[in-house]
Amino acid sequence: IYLVAMKSKQKIRRCFLIGPMKDLKRMERLREKLLVPLLRPSGFTVTTPDQGNIGNIMQHVLLNLEQADLLVVDITGQNPNVMYELGIYHCFGKPYIILKDSSRKEDMTQLPFDIAHYWYDLIDYDNIEEAKKSVGKLVKKIMEQIDKRDWFGNPVTDFYDSPVAEIP
Numbered sequence: 001i002y003l004v005a006m007k008s009k010q011k012i013r014r015c016f017l018i019g020p021m022k023d024l025k026r027m028e029r030l031r032e033k034l035l036v037p038l039l040r041p042s043g044f045t046v047t048t049p050d051q052g053n054i055g056n057i058m059q060h061v062l063l064n065l066e067q068a069d070l071l072v073v074d075i076t077g078q079n080p081n082v083m084y085e086l087g088i089y090h091c092f093g094k095p096y097i098i099l100k101d102s103s104r105k106e107d108m109t110q111l112p113f114d115i116a117h118y119w120y121d122l123i124d125y126d127n128i129e130e131a132k133k134s135v136g137k138l139v140k141k142i143m144e145q146i147d148k149r150d151w152f153g154n155p156v157t158d159f160y161d162s163p164v165a166e167i168p
Helices: 002-009 025-042 057-067 080-092 128-145 156-160
Strands: 013-018 042-047 070-074 094-101 121-123
Touching: 013 025, 013 057, 013 080, 025 128, 057 080, 070 080, 070 156, 080 094, 080 156, 094 128, 094 156, 121 128
Parallel strands: 013 042, 013 070, 070 094, 094 121
Antiparallel strands: none
């Protein structure tokens, strides 16, 4: 009985991966080959927008943004929907990792102004082992701080000096 009680009090950690939905195989590869091996040892589950069945997909995305303890964002292609979702998440002040694919030379344009001054990781999605090393360093930094900080910096929290949205 004691073990059951202990397990029920363990925090469920959620990572939500967002990115361009037009290439679901790529998102699945990022989830399964890059993020799951890096985050599962810290107790995280990793989900993507295609893994749901509630209402419409935007309801699913908003629910997962709200529940995520960590957001990983693929900004390759600078998809407007992805940027919109990142902006919503920024209001919560929770930790995030921004990734951009360096192997897509046609997409090596400058980052959007709003996030250009914040950390992001330029990785080669075709070289998962190297990407693990790079993203693993970011994951380690976040894991060292995730339970010690009330909120993380981003364009919204830095302006207001706090998160602006409370999660019910």
